[in-house]
Amino acid sequence: MTVNEWRDAPRKITRHLKANYPNVPLDSHGLHIWPLLAKGKPGSQEVHWAMNAEQASSWRKVRGLES
Template sequence: MTQWIPVLVRLEDLEKVTALLAELEAGRDGSGLENVYEIAEARPTSTDSPGTDATEPWSVEQLARLASSSTATGQRWAKALDVCCDQPGTYLPTSKVAELSGMSITEWRDAPRKISRHLKAHFADVPREADGDLSWPLSAKSMPNHPGEVSWMATTETASRWSEVRHAQA
C-alpha cells in the first residue's frame, strides 16, 4: 500500500471513481486491494427507505438472460438474486448474501465491481438510473446495522419476476 495516496472525491462521483479504480486494477497483481475494496464497499449508496426502489425493475426476459449467463459475473449475480429474492424488500449484508449463496465474500464483492462493464457488454437494454447509468438487478445500500458492508435487496416485483424465471428453468 506504499504506492497509494488518499484522494477526496465528491460523494455523488464515488461510485464512478471506485469503478474506474477497479477497472484500472483489474490487470494488476491486486496486492493490497482487499482493504481498498472494503473501504469502497462502505460508501453510502442510497438514501431510499428499506424495501423501496425508484428504478424500474428488470423484465422477465432480461432476468432470464442473466440467469442463463455463462460468465462468472452473471452466475454470481444469479446466486445473489436467488438469496435476495427469497426475502424481498429486506436488505441483506454482503457477508450474508455470500454465505447463503455459497460464494466467498471475495467472489460476491467482485461481482458488483464488474457489473457495470458486464451490463454495457450484455445488457444495454436494462432500465437506467436517474443519472443515466444502467440499473443493477438488486438495490444496494449502506445500512447502519451492518457498517462497512453494502447490503442488497430485491424488490417484490423483481422477486416475482425472478421466481417466474427460475420456474421456467425447472
C-alpha cells in the first residue's frame, strides 16, 4: 500500500467495520475498536502494526474464527 492509502485507512475503518463485522466491540465512546496498534520509531517514518494475544482472540471471535 502507498503511504497515502495507509494514512486514509483510519478514516475509513469505522465504515468498513460496520459493513463487514456486525459484532465488532465498541469502546467507551461508542466507537468501533480499531484492531491494530501502530508503533512508530522515533526519528523514522516507519510504522509497525501490532496486535497482542487478547486482541487477536477477540478479533477471531468477531470474524467467526474462534480458536
